[in-house]
Amino acid sequence: MGFKKYLARKTFVYGITFIFAVTLNWLLPRLMPGNPIEAMMSKSGAVNDALVKFYEELYGLNQPLWKQFVNFWVSLFHGDLGYSILYNAPVSSIIKHALPYDIAILLPAIVLSWLVGNWLGALAGKNKKYDKYTMPLFYFLASMPYFWFAMILVYVVGVKLGWLPYSGAYAPDLVPSLSWTFIKSFLSHWILPFLSLFIVMIGSWAIGMRNMIIYELEADYVRYLEALGASEKLMTKHAYRNAILPQVTGLALQLGMMVAGAIATEIVFNYPGIGVLIMNAALNQDYFLLQGAFLIVVISVLAANFLIDIVYAFIDPRVRASYTEG
């Protein structure tokens, strides 16, 4: 009973957040000065009033703002995300074709770096000697900008040494298919972008974990366990379960943001993901692509949060208790 109520309340809060966030996403680009269609025309060298009018009508931008807002929600419930101004294609198709590449890079990078980073962090938290040597490395990794490390990888491994391809998601003379050649090409193109994210991410996970472990090992309950003569393994086990909680939240947020793409990585490795598309949409006031992309981001961040709220209730009895009793 209590858990159901908890779920219902969460769902309600998330529903409100969703509507509010999507509305903001709709409104904010439209508050920017300038007209996207005129800007597009003048960038191409042609300033043509008739064409501007044609495109404004096509995108429904000639209608009053409130009507555009109604149209937006109506088409949203029909599953229509609109038609990109910048790329002249349905937003859903753009997202559909770009997102898999981001997920292919980001999902393994985030999950593996989380696992490895937590491991290394936990080791560092327990072992002073190990800590002394690895912490500078972790801080170095964590403070390293993605694009910088990626550029080094491109230059050293890709261009100078020529070990691995550094551009695109697969060889330029291939088209995606289920052939062995394509898969091999895809994997070899996948390694460098993956590494560029994976290695940098390890640093921050490890730092977070190490600090939490140290904090937990100093906590009263560990002292108590120690006084009772518990084994080190048992103490670590309890400390670890407490220390991992904030890391789980961090992981969920990262996974939620995954659909926004990895802009720096995509640019440096020329990887066909969604991040660059969103960036260009923002720069060019492509309302529809922005709306669509942010809609996906909002949904996935909310979904990740929602999931983590539920998972929390399972892995942390205190949370469950506070909701059911409160």
Added chain:
Amino acid sequence: MKRYLALAVMALMLGSVFGFASVSATSEYPRNETLYTANSAPPTNANPFQGGNIIGLDGLIFEPLAMLNFMTGELKPWLAESWKWVKPNVFEVKLRPGLKWQDGQPLTAEDVKFSYEYYQEIGLRNWTKLGLKEIKVVDDRTVDFIFNGTPNYQLWQLQLFYGWGQGALIIPEHIFKNIDPKQIPKMTFLGDEQKYLVGSGPYKLKEVVQQQKAILVRNDNWWGNKVFGEPAPKYIIQLYVKDNSQAANMFIKGDLDVGTYYIDIVQAKKQNPNLVSWLEEPPYFPPVAPVLLYFNTKKPPMDNPQFRRAIAMAINPEQITKNGPISGKPAEIPFGTGLLQKWAGKIGLDDLVKEYGWQYGNIAEANKILDELGMKKNADGWRTYNGKVIELHLVTCAGCSDWISTAEIIQNQLRALGIKVVIDKYDWGAMMEKYKKGDFDLGLHWAGTFQPTAYAVYNALMSKDGSANFGGYYNPQAQQILDEFAKTTDPNKEAQYIKQLSEIWLKDVPAVPVYMATLFYEANTKYWTNWPNEKNPYGVPIFWAKYGTWGTALALLGVKPASATQTTSSQPSTSTSQPTTNTPSTSSTSSGGGICGPAFIVGLAVLPLLLRRRR
């Protein structure tokens, strides 16, 4: 569980050592038959009416009646063999014999009539506004465009080829008559809709990998093989490359054959001597159209032509080309390279400039003019107008580094004159809004000069509601000449009008050309040669979508295979420090053991995982 994961990663890396080493060169697209180009926007649309964003869709797949060579200003008959005004209001186009569609059907005058009418039905063009009353098919190869009264001949001429808001591509009636024009604007012509893409040109769209690449394949039955010769590349692949430094790497490695990217061409040439561009010396890239410094001619003191002239004199383009963006020196009149080449001699530009023009960088003379205008300097050395210090706001775009550095140089140059310039940066949309509302003192843009004909340039810049007349310039005399100009097709008369308009331009200074903007262009001669350049401008190095019939198609049809390709082995590729392979798939590098490096790196990360369990 985690051990399995680690093992899986290790297995993957090990697999890669053996696997990737053998990525074979058995590609469907042999390198020496494939031309690689790239665009900084992904291919997402192949709509021939809006031009899509696939290079060659306009020009190589669908063709216009005529092609423009933007670099020489020449209009080249294409599907049309000839055209002329048979009556003051009847424009007759004669098609070439033996035209056919890619599906084998003949291309006739009916298709031309259908295409032009279809564009209007979609709403993309308004020929009626240009005075078009009726399109009449005379016979299979002849079509008459009949106008109400005397039309604007000069504007109509621009409708023979295709661009943003102008002209049409000829489309097959037997395919498009079944599609409702209202559906067209939001169709992408990809996926199932690709079947409608039956053009008449030398290439067909083979495949589009959405947002990544577009592949064109040669149409061996092109009608033009007899007229223009068969194009050399069997395939043209357009990649999506966003970043300049990526493009630079790809050019250096020889993975890209041609493109429009801002790369350090001097450095790139050192590493790959096969790279060429438009010029052999700086600025290397083709100078195309001048960037103008606009005056808001509605606002004092910019409403005074003498004041504008003084500013024009204070500007020194030489300094801009030296310290600013990569650029060429502009002429005083707002013409690009192609138009200058075509008209400068005919209108006696040198004499005109000597008589009415100004001398760039002549601060002394500029100071004298301002003194005569009574704009005295105050104690701090700033000029005053009506007792107030003159402070001009130069509006520019925040992301345009070339314009910003130009604006800063101009700011310095005008300081010598005692005129204070404040640079205001807005993003593109906001900047255009400012220009449109007249909410600026000085501004930079090239919209008025990046135009196909001399008439189009002066019409955009000097007519009352010209599309690029941001400064609100108006001169009844210029307007009258433009009206007359519109009614002529006689080259001698055209020259005379251009001369008169140039004279007014030089006297009135509605805007100042400050530098000749370049188009970035680099080509690789390893696989394909005979790229257009300054000495051989048969085509135009604009590798963007929607400018195909401005000369890009001509350039792609003119390339020749490099004979060296067949003898690559005898010619060691010393161009790059690392071993180059014949396939662009860099994964197939000779050393299979090379994979050990990354495997080692991952191994390092995985090692603690494995060790931990054993403890």
